[in-house]
Amino acid sequence: MSTAGPFDVLVIGSGASGLAAAVSAERAGARVALAAKGSIQSCNSAKAQGGIQAAFGDDDSPEQHAADVWSSSHETADRRLVEILTVEAPSAIHWLEELGVEFTRENGGYRLARCGGATRKRLLQVGDRTGLAITTALREAFEAGGGTAFTKSPLSSLEQTPNGWRATCGEHVIDAATVVLAAGGRCFREAKERGELSTNHPGATGEVTQIALDLGAEARDLDALQYHPNGGAWPANMQGYSIPETTRAYGAVLLNAEGEEFTDSLGPRDAVSQAIFDEVANGNGVETPDGRPAVYLDTTRIAEDDANVSLPYMLRRYRAGGVDPLREKILTYPVLHYQNGGLVIDTNAETTLEGVYACGEIAGGTHGRNRMMGNSLLECCVFGRRAGRAAAEKARA
Numbered sequence: 001m002s003t004a005g006p007f008d009v010l011v012i013g014s015g016a017s018g019l020a021a022a023v024s025a026e027r028a029g030a031r032v033a034l035a036a037k038g039s040i041q042s043c044n045s046a047k048a049q050g051g052i053q054a055a056f057g058d059d060d061s062p063e064q065h066a067a068d069v070w071s072s073s074h075e076t077a078d079r080r081l082v083e084i085l086t087v088e089a090p091s092a093i094h095w096l097e098e099l100g101v102e103f104t105r106e107n108g109g110y111r112l113a114r115c116g117g118a119t120r121k122r123l124l125q126v127g128d129r130t131g132l133a134i135t136t137a138l139r140e141a142f143e144a145g146g147g148t149a150f151t152k153s154p155l156s157s158l159e160q161t162p163n164g165w166r167a168t169c170g171e172h173v174i175d176a177a178t179v180v181l182a183a184g185g186r187c188f189r190e191a192k193e194r195g196e197l198s199t200n201h202p203g204a205t206g207e208v209t210q211i212a213l214d215l216g217a218e219a220r221d222l223d224a225l226q227y228h229p230n231g232g233a234w235p236a237n238m239q240g241y242s243i244p245e246t247t248r249a250y251g252a253v254l255l256n257a258e259g260e261e262f263t264d265s266l267g268p269r270d271a272v273s274q275a276i277f278d279e280v281a282n283g284n285g286v287e288t289p290d291g292r293p294a295v296y297l298d299t300t301r302i303a304e305d306d307a308n309v310s311l312p313y314m315l316r317r318y319r320a321g322g323v324d325p326l327r328e329k330i331l332t333y334p335v336l337h338y339q340n341g342g343l344v345i346d347t348n349a350e351t352t353l354e355g356v357y358a359c360g361e362i363a364g365g366t367h368g369r370n371r372m373m374g375n376s377l378l379e380c381c382v383f384g385r386r387a388g389r390a391a392a393e394k395a396r397a
């Protein structure tokens with residue numbers, strides 16, 4: 001074991017939320033350490049494809065964005081957090097642009113898509129590798145600063161000290177005045193335990209949430225796990241792949257075995273997933289060649305130009321597997337995707353443990369019991385920045 005620190009702020013996790021917190025804490029003058037379970041790049045954030053929401057449309061506003069979050073959450077979200085998420089969304093986008101993210105543009109503005117549960121076109125994209133673009137820019141900003149990274153250093157214990165917190169991360173014992181927990185959700189482990197497919201990275205196992213709970217932190221909605229309506233069901237190498245929701249934003253629809261539309265393909269995620277489960281349970285689904293349940297996603301309705309601009313990665317992956325989504329319908333079924341709930345936070349992302357902050361998927365409240373697509377990357381940036389700044393400030397107090 002080696003000892004390190006004391007630091008002002010220790011960030012646990014190197015996804016979009018952890019990196020946003022680390023960069024923001026450093027820019028607020030803090031000495032920052034960041035510990036990750038694997039390499040800095042390995043996280044769910046880098047896998048995100050579809051996009052990130054922010055109200056930029058002429059017919060849109062943060063209030064409308066907030067109203068959509070509220071209704072998609074079935075009125076279970078924390079309205080104070082939703083207001084911050086939606087009001088700060090445009091400035092979070094501009095911050096990402098300053099860090100080098102180049103969002104896809106058209107006609108002099110952003111190319112905006114409408115995602116499930118949204119009443120307006122609001123989803124910004126970087127092709128269909130939005131998460132990769134965001135995490136690359138954040139990682140470069142972190143690496144250009146003076147922060148210390150501890151990779152392959154999973155947090156295994158956290159204890160309070162007279163001056164803050166002591167964390168054991170792999171072979172390192174790290175002291176810091178404040179801690180930001182940004183270790184993501186638990187859907188990889190949960191899916192494994194259920195014998196189901198998941199879109200998640202193998203690092204999404206949830207032990208950091210448990211460490212916080214054991215210390216007495218409050219949590220909410222932890223039982224509310226989200227199925228992505230469109231997991232890849234066939235070909236075999238696409239099983240567990242999350243087919244971007246932008247396929248449906250650009251015209252793809254869900255069809256049953258008879259070729260009938262059985263649900264609003266742009267409804268909230270939980271409603272669309274449930275409709276697919278019900279359709280299959282009622283005997284109206286189809287089977288994959290290896291006997292798995294599925295329905296059709298008719299991707300042939302997407303215009304080729306839209307697909308080339310907004311779905312190039314998805315097209316490449318399917319075509320490499322021998323299926324051309326613009327020529328034939330693809331097979332899909334919901335897969336375990338996202339932990340809606342998490343640690344209770346206040347508007348500065350502080351948990352109920354003083355000096356311990358949480359941001360990104362590990363935190364609860366912003367989405368209530370049902371997240372809208374594109375609001376998770378946004379939450380990572382908005383609350384990652386807030387957590388980093390507040391943790392730096394508290395460390396100096």
Ligand SMILES: Cc1cc2nc3c(=O)[nH]c(=O)nc-3n(C[C@H](O)[C@H](O)[C@H](O)COP(=O)(O)OP(=O)(O)OC[C@H]3O[C@@H](n4cnc5c(N)ncnc54)[C@H](O)[C@@H]3O)c2cc1C
Pocket residue numbers: 012013014015016017018035036037038040042043044045046047048049050051052130131153154155156182183184185199200201203204205206207208242337338359360361362373374375376377378380
């Ligand atoms: C395939 C896919 C597509 C998605 N598409 C979108 C999309 O288009 N738009 C959108 O808004 N959201 C999307 N999401 C959801 C979104 O990407 C994630 O919810 C979000 O990026 C989570 O970010 P995070 O920083 O909280 O966690 P993550 O990005 O999961 O990062 C967690 C970090 O914590 C580390 N960690 C875990 N345990 C420990 C430990 N014990 N000690 C130290 N470190 C630890 C991990 O190694 C990792 O570095 C998608 C998710 C997936 C999986």
